[in-house]
Amino acid sequence: AAGKTLRASSSNGAxxxxNANDGNRASYWASRENELPQWIEADLGSSVGVDRVVLRLPDGWAARSQTLKLQGSTNGTEFTDLTASKDYRFDAAGGQSATISFDATTTRYVRVLVTANSGS
Incomplete structure (x- = not known):
C-alpha cells in the first residue's frame, strides 16, 4: 500500500x-505501549482485488512474534475477517517480514489488527 492513506487506532510519539508505507525501513508505526488490540489500515482508494499482505518490521529489531489478523472493508466502517488470528514470527533470518496470503477478495480498506506482541 505504498503511498496510500493510512489510519491507526493510536500512535506512539513520532x-x-x-511512517508504515513511506518506503523508509528505519521509520515505522508504533501504537501506544501495552494497549492491545491495536490496528493500522490502508485506504486503497477504490475497491481492488487483494490476495496477500506483506508486513515488514525495521531491520535490527529484536526477534518477536505478533498475533494478528487481516480485515477488509468496502466502506471503512464495517470490517470482515480476511484471515484468522495467527502468530507471525519476525526475525533477521526471515528478513523481519511476513507474507500473509488469503483467498482473493475485493476490498477498499485493509486492516491489520494486532492482539499480542512479544516485542517492545
Whole structure:
C-alpha cells in the first residue's frame, strides 16, 4: 500500500501511521505501549482485488512474534475477517517480514489488527 492513506487506532510519539508505507525501513508505526488490540489500515482508494499482505518490521529489531489478523472493508466502517488470528514470527533470518496470503477478495480498506506482541 505504498503511498496510500493510512489510519491507526493510536500512535506512539513520532511513530505515526504514515511512517508504515513511506518506503523508509528505519521509520515505522508504533501504537501506544501495552494497549492491545491495536490496528493500522490502508485506504486503497477504490475497491481492488487483494490476495496477500506483506508486513515488514525495521531491520535490527529484536526477534518477536505478533498475533494478528487481516480485515477488509468496502466502506471503512464495517470490517470482515480476511484471515484468522495467527502468530507471525519476525526475525533477521526471515528478513523481519511476513507474507500473509488469503483467498482473493475485493476490498477498499485493509486492516491489520494486532492482539499480542512479544516485542517492545
Amino acid at each position: 511513530s505515526v501511521a504514515s
